[in-house]
Amino acid sequence: MTFDRICQTCKKNFKSQRKDSTTCYGCALTELIGNRAPEGGDFNTALICSGEMTDEQAHSLQEDLESVDHSGEEEFQRRIQEDYDDEDDRWDYLEEDDEDDFSDE
Numbered sequence: 001m002t003f004d005r006i007c008q009t010c011k012k013n014f015k016s017q018r019k020d021s022t023t024c025y026g027c028a029l030t031e032l033i034g035n036r037a038p039e040g041g042d043f044n045t046a047l048i049c050s051g052e053m054t055d056e057q058a059h060s061l062q063e064d065l066e067s068v069d070h071s072g073e074e075e076f077q078r079r080i081q082e083d084y085d086d087e088d089d090r091w092d093y094l095e096e097d098d099e100d101d102f103s104d105e
Helices: 025-033 040-050 055-085 093-104
Strands: 003-006 013-016
Touching: 025 040
Parallel strands: none
Antiparallel strands: 003 013
């Protein structure tokens, strides 16, 4: 559900998902970055602050954040597997020797 709002800064009419929003996307972005160049996250932050982020944009952002969140876990698992596969660093070779010693008894 969107609400018709009027920006308190520039007096522009805009639609917001937030009933209490008083700042449009453009003014939110300007307020956020000042006189510097915007970075990637600034655009999403301004959309969220203004309430102008659509459900589709929010869903896409959530998917992006989740993929970044899980990428570290996948990298960790990959490094563990690589370390295990490196025969010089493996400890399981001791298990094979121990089994041979026990079978001779």
